[in-house]
Amino acid sequence: MIAIIDYGMGNLRSVQKGFERVGREAVVTSDAKTILSAGKVVLPGVGAFPDCMRNLEQNGLIDVVHKTIESGKPFLGICLGLQLLFTESEEFGLSKGLDIIKGRVVRFKGPEFTGLKIPHMGWNTISLKRQAPALLDVPDNSHVYFVHSFHVVPEDKQVIATTTPYGVDFVSSIWKDNIFAVQFHPEKSQTLGLSILKRFGEQKS
Numbered sequence: 737m738i739a740i741i742d743y744g745m746g747n748l749r750s751v752q753k754g755f756e757r758v759g760r761e762a763v764v765t766s767d768a769k770t771i772l773s774a775g776k777v778v779l780p781g782v783g784a785f786p787d788c789m790r791n792l793e794q795n796g797l798i799d800v801v802h803k804t805i806e807s808g809k810p811f812l813g814i815c816l817g818l819q820l821l822f823t824e825s826e827e828f829g830l831s832k833g834l835d836i837i838k839g840r841v842v843r844f845k846g847p848e849f850t851g852l853k854i855p856h857m858g859w860n861t862i863s864l865k866r867q868a869p870a871l872l873d874v875p876d877n878s879h880v881y882f883v884h885s886f887h888v889v890p891e892d893k894q895v896i897a898t899t900t901p902y903g904v905d906f907v908s909s910i911w912k913d914n915i916f917a918v919q920f921h922p923e924k925s926q927t928l929g930l931s932i933l934k935r936f937g938e939q940k941s
Contacts, residue, residue, distance in 0.1 A: 738762040739774035743791040746780035754923035758930050760937035768800045777804045781816030785825040810939040813917030822888055839890035848903035855885040862898040868911035873931040880920040
C-alpha cells in the first residue's frame with residue numbers, strides 16, 4: 737500500500753487517482769501509524785513553503801517523514817514535496833526545511849530570466865543525468881508538466897537525477913538512496929508521468 741501524506745495542502749486526489757490508474761492502491765492519510773506501516777510513501781504539495789512546514793509540524797508529521805525515510809522504504813516527493821526535503825527556502829524570507837537533503841530552495845531570478853514568465857508553468861523537457869528506478873521508462877528530453885516559482889539547489893550535485901532548461905538548467909528531480917523527488921507533476925504529465933508512478937509503485941524496500 738502507498739500512503740500519500742495529507743497535511744492540508746496539495747492536489748492529493750489527483751495523485752491518488754494517478755496511482756489507481758496504474759493499478760496501485762494508494763490512501764490519502766495524516767495518520768502516523770498508517771504512514772509508517774505503508775510500503776511506500778508520497779509527499780506531495782502545492783502552496784507556500786513556510787505554510788507547508790507549519791502544517792507538517794502542527795499535524796505531527798515532521799518526525800514521521802524522517803522516520804519513513806530512515807526506514808529505507810521508497811519515498812516520492814512531488815513539487816513542494818521535493819522542496820520541503822531541503823535545508824531551507826528563501827520563500828517569504830528564510831524558512832527552515834526538513835534538512836534531509838542539504839541545499840537551498842531559491843526563486844527564479846536574475847538576468848537569465850529576462851522575458852521568461854514566472855511562475856514557470858506548462859510543459860518542459862527533462863535531461864537525464866542519472867537513471868533513477870522511477871525513470872526507467874522515461875526517454876531523455878521527455879516533456880513533463882511544471883508549475884513553480886522556486887527551484888532546488890543541492891549542495892551535493894551527485895543527487896541530481898534530471899535538469900530542465902528555463903533561463904538556467906535547474907534541478908528538476910533528485911535521487912538519493914530510497915528518495916526520489918521531482919519538481920514537476922507526474923500526475924499531470926499524461927502517459928509518461930503515469931509510467932513514473934507505475935515504476936515507483938513497483939519498487940521494493
